[in-house]
Amino acid sequence: MMDVYSPKTLEEAIRLLDADPGLKVVAGGTDLIPRLNQRLESYDKLCYIRPYPETSGVRTEEDGRLFVGASVRLNETAEIPELAPYTALVSAATHVASYQIRNQATIGGNILQENRCMFFNNQVHWSDVNHCFKWGGNKCYQFPQSKVCMALFQSDVAPVLIAYGASVRVRGPEGEREIPAEKLYNSWNAKDPKNQKSLAHNEILTGILLPPAEEVGRSSYVRWTLRGTFDFPLLSCALAVRTEGDAVTRCGICFGAAGIRPQAFPAGADAFTGLALSELPAAAKGLHAEAAKRIQPFRDTHLDGNVRREKAGWLLEAAVAELLSPDNGKHTWFRGSAELMAPVE
Amino acid sequence: MTRLKPNLTEVTITVNGEVHQDLIPSDLLLVDYLRQYKALTGTKKGCGSAECGACTVILNGRAVYSCVMLAVQADGMSVETIEGVSDGDTLHPIQEAFLDAGAVQCGYCTPGFIMSTKALLEKNPEPEECEIKEALGGNLCRCTGYQQILDAVHLAVDRMKEEGQQA
Numbered sequence: 001m002m003d004v005y006s007p008k009t010l011e012e013a014i015r016l017l018d019a020d021p022g023l024k025v026v027a028g029g030t031d032l033i034p035r036l037n038q039r040l041e042s043y044d045k046l047c048y049i050r051p052y053p054e055t056s057g058v059r060t061e062e063d064g065r066l067f068v069g070a071s072v073r074l075n076e077t078a079e080i081p082e083l084a085p086y087t088a089l090v091s092a093a094t095h096v097a098s099y100q101i102r103n104q105a106t107i108g109g110n111i112l113q114e115n116r117c118m119f120f121n122n123q124v125h126w127s128d129v130n131h132c133f134k135w136g137g138n139k140c141y142q143f144p145q146s147k148v149c150m151a152l153f154q155s156d157v158a159p160v161l162i163a164y165g166a167s168v169r170v171r172g173p174e175g176e177r178e179i180p181a182e183k184l185y186n187s188w189n190a191k192d193p194k195n196q197k198s199l200a201h202n203e204i205l206t207g208i209l210l211p212p213a214e215e216v217g218r219s220s221y222v223r224w225t226l227r228g229t230f231d232f233p234l235l236s237c238a239l240a241v242r243t244e245g246d247a248v249t250r251c252g253i254c255f256g257a258a259g260i261r262p263q264a265f266p267a268g269a270d271a272f273t274g275l276a277l278s279e280l281p282a283a284a285k286g287l288h289a290e291a292a293k294r295i296q297p298f299r300d301t302h303l304d305g306n307v308r309r310e311k312a313g314w315l316l317e318a319a320v321a322e323l324l325s326p327d328n329g330k331h332t333w334f335r336g337s338a339e340l341m342a343p344v345e
Numbered sequence: 346m347t348r349l350k351p352n353l354t355e356v357t358i359t360v361n362g363e364v365h366q367d368l369i370p371s372d373l374l375l376v377d378y379l380r381q382y383k384a385l386t387g388t389k390k391g392c393g394s395a396e397c398g399a400c401t402v403i404l405n406g407r408a409v410y411s412c413v414m415l416a417v418q419a420d421g422m423s424v425e426t427i428e429g430v431s432d433g434d435t436l437h438p439i440q441e442a443f444l445d446a447g448a449v450q451c452g453y454c455t456p457g458f459i460m461s462t463k464a465l466l467e468k469n470p471e472p473e474e475c476e477i478k479e480a481l482g483g484n485l486c487r488c489t490g491y492q493q494i495l496d497a498v499h500l501a502v503d504r505m506k507e508e509g510q511q512a
Contacts, residue, residue, distance in 0.1 A: 003352050004371035006417050026415075033374075033413040034394035046372070048417060075407070098483025099461070101395055103407040104414060229482035 002036075003045045010052040010171065010204065018173045018202040023047045025204070027071065028105040030097070031113045038123065054171070055108070055206045058082050066210040067169070070108025074157075075099070077107065086210060087329040088163065088219035088238050092156040095223060098230040108205045111158045111168070111184070115151035115195040115260060116232070117142060118300045133193040142298060148193045150260055152298050153185065154232045159262040160221055163238040163252035166210045172203035181208075185261035195260060217242030217250065220323035223257075224315055226302055233257045234303050235295070235311055239319040246276045253319075255312060259296030268316060277324065284320045288313025356420040360385070361429030375419050376400045376411035379426055387427035387456045391485075398484030401457035402426050408464035408480075427456035430463060438510060439463055442501035443494075450488035457484050462498050466512035471502060 005023070007013040017023050024043040026032050035041045049055070051071035058080050059067050066082060077083050077093040084090070096102055096110060119141040120134045131137020133149035140146040161168075161181035168179050184198050199205065210216070223236035236256035242249050251272040253265040267290050271283055291312035297305025322328050354371040357364060360383055367382055379385045379402070391399035393412050400412040403425040411424075430437045436444075439462050449455050458481060465472055465480040472480070477498050486494060505512065 001352060001370070002372035004354070004415060004417055006354070006371075006420070029415060029418060030395055030410070030413050033415070034396075037374075037393035037412070048415065050418075073407075097395070098398070099480050100398060100401055100408050100410045100483045103404075104409045227482075229479055 002043055004048055005045065006048045006050065010054045010206070013047055013049055013052075014171060014173055014202060014204060016047055017204070020045065021201055025049055027109045028073070030101045030105040031109055035114070035121075040120065040123065049204060055204075061209065064212045066212070068107060068208045068210060070106060070205045070207050072107045074102035074105050074107060074110060085213035086160075086164070086216060086219065088160045088221035088240060089157065089210070091221040091329040092160045092223075092236075092238065095221075095229075096156050097232075107157060107208065110155050111161065111181075111208070112197055112199070112205060113153075113155050115149070115153045117149075117151035120151060122301065134195075138193075148260075149195050150296075150298070151195055152257060152300065153195070153259065153261050154257045155262070156221070156223060156233060156236060156256060158185070159236060159254035159256035160219070160238040160240075161208060161210075162254040162262050162264050163219065163240040164210060164216050165240075165252055166208055168208050169206050170199055170203045171206050172200055176206070178209065182262075182264060215242060215250075216240050218323055218328070220319050220328050222315060222318045222322050224311060224318075234300075235308055235315055237312075237315040237319040239316070239323055241272065241277070241280075241323060243277060246278070248273050248275050248277065248280070253316065255291075255294055255315070258294060258308070258312070259298060263294040263296070265291060265294050265316075280320045280324070281317065284313070284317045287316060291316050354417055356416055358416070358419050358421075359423040361425055362423075369416055371415075371417055373416045374412055375402070375414045375416045375424070378416035378419075379411060379424070385426050385428050389453055389456060391453070391457075396485070397454070398457040398461065399454050401460040401484065403460055403464050406464070406467065408461045408483075410483075425460070425463075427459060430459060437463070438504050438508070439466070439497075439501045439512070442504060443497045446493050446497035446500050448489055448493040448497035454484060454486040458486065458494055462501065463512050465498075466502065466505070470505065470512065472498075 007016055023045050026046045027049045055071040056069040061067055074093040074096050077090050132139055132141055140150050142150045166181045219240040221238045223233035225231035225233055238254045240252040251269040253268045255263045268287050292309040295309045295312045299305050352370055353368055355368050357366050376390050379388050389399035390412055391397035395410050395413040400410050401408050402411045405422050439459055443449050461481050461484050
């Protein structure tokens, strides 16, 4: 039996969280509730974060950045005209899981989702004897020598935010603060060996701050999955390219499902900067070895770490092809999943 | 919504057009609310982990999984279940199409598929093949092999277009 609190205001929710370290936040519920139903986790108390005015809608800030409320449902991103120029963001958000999940899941919940692992999430029968970090134990079955949980982070939206150079806004009892999206995933430490985001227990993510669309430029997102829909990415790549004339003046690249956090690829972004758009496909071909270095050798039920590494360069090429395609972001059925499954040469 | 005593919450949920006010455990899932409190057992509880789609209902016009949603999350909202689709004994064209196209075998997944189809056609009366696949991608069926289900959706689209009917 859980007690579910439904605070009416954001302030009340923060007060409740501040007063009770045992309270677990739930918003859309599509990440947490399946684990509760599967008895992978249990809590005495939940705090349901409803869509509050502070966490809803999309608005332009005074400094020109676009605020996207954390409560915006993933499918809603395709219906908000202000988000249309952010091709990769909309593409990522509208390809998460299934249609139903995207109607429930919030964009804030997507970037704060729990890391997943074939040992924990598949209920391996011996895991309740030899506990891993997520079960409150002291070992990681992915990497037995690791001092922290090494579960895979598979958010689709997070890599796009990092490629964009976006930030997130959180609110706690002391007020609001901003965290660059990349820093949101930097808090793994031995004190708390479970995957943690850089949020205090009493802080709530209120929204995402995107740089103005003209600063972001063109962007694309590709994900490699076994199924055409309703699947976590085996690996994904977000690419954002700002151009002047035909020359790239700013570039951001980030891999998703590539480790315990999204893996930015600054070496690739540097290599692309200064090139003409038409030169990007050739440049991407030359980046396979560098790209592979960014992928942690994580294995799951479908794939071992070496294949994941081998495919990083391929995925970068696919992201470039998508960016240059007149149909960028228009697919409802992602092309290429089957092609990507071709054996590694 | 008022919390009366620990673990009980009052919710107001419109189910198939009828407003219901209930005192329920605060951690009750929406699917259990519909099945146990409203006796609307057409909505199936399959996997409980957002994988099979048998529990699909339409919440404020959008298809959602009721097994990974708390009933309190639907407070103040409108839920449509499979029981609200037909008009008395007259089946909805989508239901008729599923029967005529042979898209129903054991039938366990069917309420979920029909709710997903209805949510799709309400928004997009003439979907393309890829849009149908995307909208139904979150529903699993282990008997029909899916082709009959796609045929059923196309059949429903054609019939509703002919009759000028809306989902």
